[in-house]
Amino acid sequence: MKPEHIINSIGRVNDDLIKSAADSRNEENKNNRQNWQPMIAVAACIAIVIGSGLLFMRWDNVISDPGGATTDPVDYTKINIRGNTPANIMNQALAAYNDGWIYYNKTGVWSENAGLYKIREDGAGEVKISDLDARYINAVGDYVYFTVYNTDAEGIPPGCSLYKIRADGTGETLLYEETAAFFENVTVVGDWVYYNRYAVTGYDDREYDRSTSVYRIMTDGTEHTRLNEIDSEGINIVNDRIYYMSGGNIYKMRLDGGENTLIDENSGYVSRLLVDGDWVYFSHGSQHEDGIKYSKIYKMKTDGTGKNIIYEDENSMLYPNNVSEDWLYFTQSVPDVWGGDLCRINKEGAKQTVLSDCSQTFIIGDWIYYRADNKTEYRQRESLRKMRLDGTEQSEINSAGTTGGD
Numbered sequence: 001m002k003p004e005h006i007i008n009s010i011g012r013v014n015d016d017l018i019k020s021a022a023d024s025r026n027e028e029n030k031n032n033r034q035n036w037q038p039m040i041a042v043a044a045c046i047a048i049v050i051g052s053g054l055l056f057m058r059w060d061n062v063i064s065d066p067g068g069a070t071t072d073p074v075d076y077t078k079i080n081i082r083g084n085t086p087a088n089i090m091n092q093a094l095a096a097y098n099d100g101w102i103y104y105n106k107t108g109v110w111s112e113n114a115g116l117y118k119i120r121e122d123g124a125g126e127v128k129i130s131d132l133d134a135r136y137i138n139a140v141g142d143y144v145y146f147t148v149y150n151t152d153a154e155g156i157p158p159g160c161s162l163y164k165i166r167a168d169g170t171g172e173t174l175l176y177e178e179t180a181a182f183f184e185n186v187t188v189v190g191d192w193v194y195y196n197r198y199a200v201t202g203y204d205d206r207e208y209d210r211s212t213s214v215y216r217i218m219t220d221g222t223e224h225t226r227l228n229e230i231d232s233e234g235i236n237i238v239n240d241r242i243y244y245m246s247g248g249n250i251y252k253m254r255l256d257g258g259e260n261t262l263i264d265e266n267s268g269y270v271s272r273l274l275v276d277g278d279w280v281y282f283s284h285g286s287q288h289e290d291g292i293k294y295s296k297i298y299k300m301k302t303d304g305t306g307k308n309i310i311y312e313d314e315n316s317m318l319y320p321n322n323v324s325e326d327w328l329y330f331t332q333s334v335p336d337v338w339g340g341d342l343c344r345i346n347k348e349g350a351k352q353t354v355l356s357d358c359s360q361t362f363i364i365g366d367w368i369y370y371r372a373d374n375k376t377e378y379r380q381r382e383s384l385r386k387m388r389l390d391g392t393e394q395s396e397i398n399s400a401g402t403t404g405g406d
Helices: 003-027 030-062 086-091
Strands: 096-097 101-105 116-121 127-130 135-142 143-149 160-165 173-180 179-188 192-204 208-217 233-238 243-247 249-254 261-265 268-274 278-287 293-301 307-313 317-324 326-335 341-346 353-356 356-365 367-373 381-388 395-397
Touching: 086 179, 086 233, 086 268, 086 317, 086 356, 096 135, 096 356, 101 135, 101 179, 116 143, 127 160, 135 179, 143 179, 143 278, 160 179, 179 233, 192 233, 233 268, 249 268, 268 317, 278 317, 307 317, 307 326, 317 356, 341 356, 353 367
Parallel strands: 293 317
Antiparallel strands: 096 101, 101 116, 116 127, 135 143, 143 160, 160 173, 179 192, 192 208, 233 243, 243 249, 249 261, 268 278, 278 293, 293 307, 317 326, 326 341, 341 353, 356 367, 367 381, 381 395
């Protein structure tokens, strides 16, 4: 029932009570008038209490999105309810949106000039709010949450810290850190921070001996909790479920770790997982007889049904990258070459288009923020840039907070 209907119903109840009381007073002795007055008052109070309770239950579940619309029940894919989108987080979330501001690491991780900035949607008012090399940026309410890798570009020594800072740059606070683990796919939902924890026991030439699990910690740094007991990668949080990969399989579980459920079992390696609404997109790796690797992009429903291949290329590795409206973005790369090309297809797998040479994207509104790949040097990328969803208007974000063309 809508709030205005409840209010009207309360008014009608009160009118009926008053009329009933008046008729009774005409029929009975005036001396009995005082006997009716307490009953009227009690009945009216009951009606008001019931109506108020219904109003409270209705409004308690209403959440506003950036466009001013309302969603009921809570939709955790809305960027103002949660810290960032699952797709942006999959790409290390170097940019996030909240309340008219974009928060981002402008120069890219491991850069001497890296730091956390904010800028208005129109490109004005750029401000640096932290000198820390932020990634997995989540913006919720008055705070921005992010991680910092306490390593060099080779990931040595392993270590990671979780921070929060007020949106105005004050109150920077260390929430949690470890010296032999990394935090990835860090996602803030409500009062909790969820992440994949990679416990590192040794490393040699960028290859880590590590184990992974899903953890959560409250946004004040307390109640650090492990949610599952199997190796887990690539968490996506959508509605009230956590989706993740384990080996060649895809699982989902509740936000508290309960109801851990296998939704798809593969014979090969699942390398990228992206959940969008009621659909799951993922890449499944294969290998030719000559050893050349390639992959296919699959689509299925979140209950594991309706699985089918929507795009494949037997000469390339394909990785779901991001989503926006009717489009799926993916990275296409060839073996032994760092980085790749960003392409897009519709969600049925048709109309493939190459947009740019990048493998990290962060979609905010009508723009894709991205870092171009340096295909000749391992793990080297350029500073943050942006382009339209169709790949046009590619430009840099300069130090003045405006955009400039090439």
